[in-house]
Structure formats: C-alpha cells, structure tokens
Amino acid sequence: MSPPPARVVRFHWEDFPVGATRTFGAMPVTREATLAFAREFDPQPFHLDDEAAAMGLFGKLSASGWHSCAMAMRMMCDDYLLESSSLGSPGIDNLRWLKPVFPGDTLHMRYTVLEARTMKSRPGVGLVRLEWQMFNQQDEPVLSMEGWGMFGLRSAALGASA
C-alpha cells in the first residue's frame, strides 16, 4: 500500500453558509464509460445497445441514472470534497433524473447551500444541507438532488492545532 496522500483541508463547515452557490466541473461523457458502467451495473437495453435505444423513450443510447450520480460525485470530489473536512453524508432526498445524459455530453454542477447548523450532539461538527444540480453543455438541468453533509468546523480544527 502506498501511504495516504497528504490532505490539505481548505473547506470547513464555515465555508458553506446558507445561500452560497458554486458552479464547478466539466465532465465529458464518453461512449466507452457509458457502456462500461451499464455493463457492470445497469444492463438495460437502452443503456447498452444502439438499436434498442433507438426504439426507446429517448431515441438513442443514454447513460444510466446511477452513472450520472457517480459522475456528479466525482465532480464534487475533485472540486471541493477532497480538500474539505467532510465526514460523509447520511443520504439524499429528491433525486430527480430530469433529462437523459448522452455520450458526447459534457456535464457541470452547481450547488446551493439550503441550511447550515452545528451539531449539539457532536461538538466540532456542523451539518450543511445542499442542493446539487447537474447540467449538460446546453445548460439544461439533467439531474437534481438534495442532501445533508457533515463537515468539521474550522474553529475546532484551529483549536485542535493550537
């Protein structure tokens, strides 16, 4: 095993105030990745086969909705999560697949902070409720979801290192 990479924590709970928004990501959706995900996790014909997809609701091959979620997660990781004091998430609400995602699309994300509060039961930890939206290259929303995230407080991190 290689040693854990040194993590620089730039984003704490305090960096997610209510109303804050952030636009990020530029994820190309390749045909190869679309087919590989579908083969492993969602082998429905309209995600795997051009002819079957042509007869389906969207008229051409589209990515699994769970692949869209996974790509959203990767954009979050690359933009802020890997440099944050994130402690994970208990879950997601109101996940909506609004439009199909197609090979050849390029996706980006935007979050909006809906709520933020510190946890009485866990000193040094705060909760943030975020709405995420994913857009294609025409700025059409293709996915939206909401969820709580737990983040360490900057004040606690400063206290710990003092």
Add this chain to the structure above:
Amino acid sequence: MSPPPARVVRFHWEDFPVGATRTFGAMPVTREATLAFAREFDPQPFHLDDEAAAMGLFGKLSASGWHSCAMAMRMMCDDYLLESSSLGSPGIDNLRWLKPVFPGDTLHMRYTVLEARTMKSRPGVGLVRLEWQMFNQQDEPVLSMEGWGMFGLRSAALGASA
C-alpha cells in the same frame, strides 16, 4: 454492433400490487470492485486507502455509497427489471446509507410495493412506488430508498399483440 437480445417480458405493472414484497440478489462485494469504483467516481481516502480508512469513522475501507446504489441497481436488473416492461424511473426519494458496506460483504435486496396506479395521461402505462432495502450477510439494513417506476400494463401488451 450485435443485435439487441430478445427480451422476454414476464413482469408488467399488474405484477406489482400494493403490499407485494420480493427478496432477491446475492452480490459479493470484492475489494477490487470497491477500489475500482472509488478510483473512478469517489476517490475519498476512506474508500481508497486502508490506513486512511483505519483512522476514519468506520475503522476500515468501505464502499462508496454510490457504489452501493449501483450494486442495488444491478441486483434489480438481474432479478426482474430486464424481464419487465419497465419504462424507467423519474427519480428516488429518501435514499439513506444506513450502515457502511465493506469488501467481503454479500448483499441482498428486498422491495415492497407502496403504491400503484395507472396513468391517465399515458394509456397502457402504470406507475408503481417501491421501497427498496439492501441488507448485508448479517441481515443488517445498509441502504434504503423509495422511487416511482413506470411499467407497461399486461392488458395493453395483450391488446397490442391481439
């Protein structure tokens, strides 16, 4: 391209009456698959690195929550979706990651039909609201979620072929 596989449609909207339950799946969670998913979609240290995971909330390497969702989807496909008149899903509510999923676990699923109705706007199509739960080999629930699915009606399929 190979031709679309011939699909046998065994499950229609009528096969999901309110209150119906079904237990299915036996998905082994390998270390290789856990790391491969994390590398591509969720490279947080506690999904990728034993030492970082040992210092984290769960004490050892765990699978990405989105990997759990993707494995749930595969079990649904293999058990009933690929042999159904499914027309897809608009989204998911109340997705909860209840316990960590670890390499070495073996997962299974259970669904319960919560609601079912035909669509006035789309003759021949019905909606089903399902709750899915995912369990590990100790029968501990590790994930739950709810969602609407659209399925073609058997009566419409019979009518079409008559």
